[in-house]
Amino acid sequence: MQRRVVFVVFDGFQLLDLAGPADVFAAATLVARADGYGIEVTASRAGAVTANTGITVAAPTAIGDVTGEIDTLVVVGGLSVAGHLPDPVLTGQIARLSGLARRTASVCNGALLLAEAGLLAGRRATTHWLAAADLARYPQVAVDADRIYQRDGDVWTSAGVTAGIDLALALVADDHGGRLARDVARGLVVYLHRPGGQSQFSAAMRARGTAPDESMRELLAYIDSSPGDDLSVPALARRAGLSERHFARVFAERTGLPPGRYVERSRAEAARRLLETTDHPLDRIARETGIGAPETLFRVFRRLWRVAPGEYRRRFATH
Incomplete structure (x- = not known):
């Protein structure tokens, strides 16, 4: 059976935070086939959601209506994240879906939404270097802003924007091994993902x-x-x-x-x-x-x- 991947988006989200990891999972599915990934998008309300670029994507299901087991929950980021942090419905639903998921991940400053939902308490996490100070305001989060991605148990966080691709490749490698991740990276013409986290820039x-x-x-x-x-x-x-x-x-x-x-x-x-x-x-x-x-x-x-x-x-x- 395919692994169910649910992306949480919101108005003003960073389009590449969704598109990059989604393409990694889709490319892996072409190779892994039956053992690949099924991708879903959800938001606070069902319907069109506008990214930071003005491009709209469809969220067929409102986040409150998402049920059933989830393999991977991915919360994206974007410049509008700060405006969504005070929304208890969104952060509460993210916490609920995380309870249904085998693992939870964030891209870029989507880590702030995980922190607001209480999912990073007592964990080590990373985010876009520009958002590191904001994430450090959550006293129970150990921030490592020099990582491309960080894994702490069943919670994964990544650095900014294109680092979501590295994160998704790491998740694929965790599921299927390094060979498939390498094949996907070559197919997408991106650098190979580095293990265990490393400096965001050399x-x-x-x-x-x-x-x-x-x-x-x-x-x-x-x-x-x-x-x-x-x-x-x-x-x-x-x-x-x-x-x-x-x-x-x-x-x-x-x-x-x-x-x-x-x-x-x-x-x-x-x-x-x-x-x-x-x-x-x-x-x-x-x-x-x-x-x-x-x-x-x-x-x-x-x-x-x-x-x-x-x-x-x-x-x-x-x-």
Whole structure:
């Protein structure tokens, strides 16, 4: 039998929060067929619901009329979420449907609706980075705004907008394994989902985007392209023509990360790419990326992405 997926929408919702995950579930159904997904859309009232783009979608059933077992409940987000938080009927019905569901998920700031419904109390959750402070106002929620998605038991939350696609791929992988999730990702021409949650943006993207001058951007590009080189603070300071103390201060001010932490993240991401695209043994990957030893590679992966390198490769290798 197909798994029943119910999306909760509302006026002003983010269209991609619905369309992205729905396309993932639909693509998985093409492959899994009888063991795929049946998609339903519901809202406070039955009928047309207008997204933030002005496009309308049909909600055949009012949320109060939805009954029966649900496999996955997905609450979307959007700029209008704040206006819907005071609606006790909507949040009450979300809580009721969650009780009927095997698992509950939110996309983007839809996490605020889950929190308002009391579904995130005592749980770790993520959301769009712009909404992280709003989610943190719920004192019983442990907010981790640096994740693409977060799973805490039977409740899943995701970061902003397109991260809903990563979330849906994670749900498919949880149901059917990594191979089907990879096939779906390739079919939709999106990046493979990362396991266990990871930074919303890579260290390189964050730092390059905030570095205000060309010399710093060039230095960051050098670090990212040369993970096996000597990237110690003394070596980088010499390359930048600064004293070590001044370099460390300037680097942190301009990128938001201490140089050692940036180098570690950059090397870990280089190792992640090699795990995805090569058959190199772990000791070679650790050596070529400047991480050193397989034991260090393991510790870095567990700390940053909460997964062992070998498990990451088994689930997400593309070669």
